[in-house]
Amino acid sequence: MGMLERTLSTLKERFRTNLAYMQRDLTKRAPTPEMAISIANWFDKPYVLHQWWGKLDKKQKEELLIETWLWCKTPIEWNYDWWISMFEEVGFISNCDLGKPTEPVKLYRGCNATLRNGMSWATDPEKASLFVDRGPENEKKSVVELTVQPEHVLAIIQEWGMTEYVVDYRKLDIADIKEYQGG
Helix, strand or coil: CCHHHHHHHHHHHHHHHHHHHHHHHHHCCCCCHHHHHHHHHCCCCHHHHHHHHCCCCCHHHHHHHHHHHCCCCCCCCHHHHHHHHHHHCCCCCCCCCCCCCCCCEEEEECCCCHCCCEEEEEEEEEHHHHCCCCCCCCCEEEEEEECCCCCEEEEEECCCCCCEEEEHHHHHHHCCEEEEECC
């Protein structure tokens, strides 16, 4: 990489950083939590939700938790336990007509081996396969399946043509998570 390319790369990075700081500043001055979260960059949305959390009523907490979850590309970066505390406080939530399951449900997850017991699971193995490529390139990735007990389901969220079950990963038995074989 030559001097010109390095200079351009540095300028681009400074621009992106300055833009992120400007967006963060706007979220602090936003008059409503809905506006603050809508302004925030995807990686700042959990932070903004956390800043407003104590001022929100139950309905706002439910709606903004779902919105923030949907925008957060990598929930583990905010620590799963942080997310679980939010979901547990509001109780089971759903943005669709599906209520809390009353029977065990078979779910699928596209992941690498270290994230097999994550929080985000799909009802369709083909949709789960869309997430297989996330994570380090040198790790084996696959679609895994698990039957989840109803009491471990924290939320059901439908968006982008997919039904996602948010589950309490702490209650999953990793030995029960098997590689999906198809069919």
